Amino acid sequence: MTLEQLFDDHHASLFRFVSRMTGDPDYAKDIVQETFIAIAAKPVPADVPPRAWLFGVAHNLAHSGLRTGRRRSRLLDVAPHRLAAPASPAAPDEGAERAELRAAVRAALAELTEKERTMLLMREEGFRHREIAAALGTTTGSVGTMLARALTKLEDRLGTVWAEP
Amino acid sequence: MTIQHEPGATMDPALLIRHLHDELDAEAHAVLEAHLAACEECRSLASSLATSSRRVRAVLTAADFAPPGDDEWQRVRDTVARAAHEVRPFARPPARCAAYTDVVPRERRTGRTRRWLLQAAAVAGVIGAAAFALSAPLRAWVTERWHDVVGRPVAMDERTIAPVGFAAIGFPTAGPEVEIVFAVAQPAGTLRLRFTHDAGVARIAVSAGGPEQFVVRSAGVHIANAPGGVATYEATLPREVQRAAIRIGDMPVLVARTDTPVIIDLASGRVRIPAPRDHP
Numbered sequence: 001m002t003l004e005q006l007f008d009d010h011h012a013s014l015f016r017f018v019s020r021m022t023g024d025p026d027y028a029k030d031i032v033q034e035t036f037i038a039i040a041a042k043p044v045p046a047d048v049p050p051r052a053w054l055f056g057v058a059h060n061l062a063h064s065g066l067r068t069g070r071r072r073s074r075l076l077d078v079a080p081h082r083l084a085a086p087a088s089p090a091a092p093d094e095g096a097e098r099a100e101l102r103a104a105v106r107a108a109l110a111e112l113t114e115k116e117r118t119m120l121l122m123r124e125e126g127f128r129h130r131e132i133a134a135a136l137g138t139t140t141g142s143v144g145t146m147l148a149r150a151l152t153k154l155e156d157r158l159g160t161v162w163a164e165p
Numbered sequence: 166m167t168i169q170h171e172p173g174a175t176m177d178p179a180l181l182i183r184h185l186h187d188e189l190d191a192e193a194h195a196v197l198e199a200h201l202a203a204c205e206e207c208r209s210l211a212s213s214l215a216t217s218s219r220r221v222r223a224v225l226t227a228a229d230f231a232p233p234g235d236d237e238w239q240r241v242r243d244t245v246a247r248a249a250h251e252v253r254p255f256a257r258p259p260a261r262c263a264a265y266t267d268v269v270p271r272e273r274r275t276g277r278t279r280r281w282l283l284q285a286a287a288v289a290g291v292i293g294a295a296a297f298a299l300s301a302p303l304r305a306w307v308t309e310r311w312h313d314v315v316g317r318p319v320a321m322d323e324r325t326i327a328p329v330g331f332a333a334i335g336f337p338t339a340g341p342e343v344e345i346v347f348a349v350a351q352p353a354g355t356l357r358l359r360f361t362h363d364a365g366v367a368r369i370a371v372s373a374g375g376p377e378q379f380v381v382r383s384a385g386v387h388i389a390n391a392p393g394g395v396a397t398y399e400a401t402l403p404r405e406v407q408r409a410a411i412r413i414g415d416m417p418v419l420v421a422r423t424d425t426p427v428i429i430d431l432a433s434g435r436v437r438i439p440a441p442r443d444h445p
Binding site for chain 2: 003004007008011020025028032033036040082097101102103106120121124128129130140141144145147152155158
């Protein structure tokens with residue numbers, strides 16, 4: 001599969017994954033670009049599913065950026081004007097509601113460990129457990145355990161917003 | 166596979182998650198289904214996990230950011246494609262002869278190759294330096310090429326007005342041949358060079374082959390003037406041309422990138438680039 005095909009097939013999913021992980025759509029777009037450039041420099045090994053490898057690289061890039069702290073302030077304080085505009089005209093208070101929801105979701109995701117969060121978000125992108133295990137260097141049994149733990153934590157943390165979406 | 170747990174306790178949620186995500190093999194799936202049918206506590210836990218899973222998905226979707234527009238993605242795609250083009254030629258060294266790699270240890274191969282290359286480079290350097298020092302024509306040629314690259318400070322003839330940033334003009338001498346040498350950035354494709362001879366006899370010269378009057382060579386295009394003829398040629402250099410040199414006889418007269426017409430008058434020995442106001 002060529003790099004262009006990989007990009008066309010997966011950039012949208014990769015953006016959603018990274019923006020959920022970081023809470024910053026601009027940063028997510030940069031990470032998507034850096035991920036594909038990294039793949040161009042070091043192609044996907046033959047024995048690894050390309051999509052899983054792609055998400056693993058994106059995860060590493062996003063977290064290495066977070067660890068340096070350069071983006072931390074942006075991630076902790078996403079400015080309201082940078083929140084995505086609703087797709088259609090809506091009530092004036094929808095932006096505020098959505099911002100509240102995002103803040104709640106981000107706070108809940110922040111309660112998870114890095115692995116739990118990554119596994120949960122990869123699963124939401126349709127990955128099988130063995131693909132997640134391959135991308136993150138763990139076992140399929142561990143993936144099931146961490147996903148169950150993540151769901152339980154989110155259930156506790158997001159109990160107040162379940163009814164809203 | 167058997168499932169057992171203490172009364173009042175439930176099974177491992179990880180197992181239920183694998184069941185919910187359809188990650189169990191057929192046998193384990195069947196055993197678990199049978200257990201769930203008989204165990205109220207486990208059924209309740211499974212239902213709770215399934216509900217949580219649906220809710221999490223719904224909340225994440227509701228909180229999603231709008232993705233960048235198509236134009237932005239196209240820019241990202243172009244950036245990635247450019248980066249890929251730049252890095253891929255260096256990603257992998259060329260393959261070696263299998264027999265050679267089988268027989269000669271890697272250290273010896275690289276050591277020999279490096280020594281051979283250093284010696285060859287040293288010999289070539291000495292020969293080049295000696296030739297440069299001893300040969301006036303070579304020095305002149307190198308100087309000309311250098312000027313081709315960086316441009317040259319010339320006094321502009323009043324009839325050779327170059328649009329700023331497009332071209333620079335030297336002073337030609339009359340001669341029987343005009344040679345246009347061009348450099349093109351893209352490695353593949355066809356370069357089309359339009360020549361107009363006198364009053365609108367247009368010809369197209371391409372990078373391979375050409376009509377008899379415009380001799381296309383690997384290094385450029387030769388225009389062989391008819392014996393005793395006096396003609397004015399107009400060459401239009403396309404934008405793809407990054408560097409062009411025009412010679413009349415031995416004299417280089419033009420270096421630059423241009424998409425403006427270049428008027429070559431063999432009768433007067435002048436090469437002219439029209440002023441901007443003359444452009445169509």
